[in-house]
Amino acid sequence: MTATLTLELEDVDRYADTLSTAARAIVSGDLEGARTSIEPIAFERWEGHLRSAAKASPATDPAERRPRDVTDPVRAQVFLRDEMTCTYCGGRCIPQSVLVAFSDLFPDELPYHRNYRRGAIHPMYWALAPEADHKFAHARGGTGEIANLTTLHTMCNVRKSDALATELPAVDRPEHVIGWHGLLEAYPSIIAMGDAHGKRHSAEGYHERWMRHFSRKTEQAP
Numbered sequence: 740m741t742a743t744l745t746l747e748l749e750d751v752d753r754y755a756d757t758l759s760t761a762a763r764a765i766v767s768g769d770l771e772g773a774r775t776s777i778e779p780i781a782f783e784r785w786e787g788h789l790r791s792a793a794k795a796s797p798a799t800d801p802a803e804r805r806p807r808d809v810t811d812p813v814r815a816q817v818f819l820r821d822e823m824t825c826t827y828c829g830g831r832c833i834p835q836s837v838l839v840a841f842s843d844l845f846p847d848e849l850p851y852h853r854n855y856r857r858g859a860i861h862p863m864y865w866a867l868a869p870e871a872d873h874k875f876a877h878a879r880g881g882t883g884e885i886a887n888l889t890t891l892h893t894m895c896n897v898r899k900s901d902a903l904a905t906e907l908p909a910v911d912r913p914e915h916v917i918g919w920h921g922l923l924e925a926y927p928s929i930i931a932m933g934d935a936h937g938k939r940h941s942a943e944g945y946h947e948r949w950m951r952h953f954s955r956k957t958e959q960a961p
Contacts, residue, residue: 829912
């Protein structure tokens with residue numbers, strides 16, 4: 740096991756590139772090739788802490804705050820609209836459900852914990868999984884409408900907290916990857932191989948539900 744204590748923007752590319760290579764092997768039916776592909780990131784465990792990168796302005800009166808009403812289908816729409824790219828750091832995203840499918844296939848090498856418990860989950864979840872964040876924070880009365888939502892990596896969302904984008908420190912954004920779809924094209928193949936050779940982490944119907952949300956049924960190389 741390798742304990743990971745910090746995450747940097749270059750880790751986003753490292754994890755995304757590694758999983759992209761593994762996904763190509765999986766689509767071609769090469770389980771051992773996929774296992775070899777993930778070796779550079781295998782057996783990592785997240786042991787660090789993430790802190791807010793900005794001090795948020797005062798929030799609205801708690802009585803005026805709206806309930807968290809962002810549904811999974813809306814989250815999927817936001818991620819697709821933003822081309823599976825974090826709108827803060829500019830890095831590529833891979834949906835949590837796709838990462839879970841990788842963990843189903845490689846439960847020891849790429850561990851998953853539904854509550855993101857430190858020491859029990861791979862850092863790729865923090866670095867790559869997107870969240871539909873409120874541009875105008877929920878804590879400040881922001882709504883769950885799509886126009887007020889944006890895609891952020893889980894780690895970027897934690898660092899943002901309730902701040903506005905303008906209150907965050909600037910980062911050097913990577914060049915946008917055209918045609919990036921968060922490995923959704925490989926998702927069905929990863930699920931199928933995990934069912935045959937791995938260990939299911941999620942409830943029955945989890946992957947099928949997210950496949951419907953993303954409306955991606957075809958299997959193509961990423």
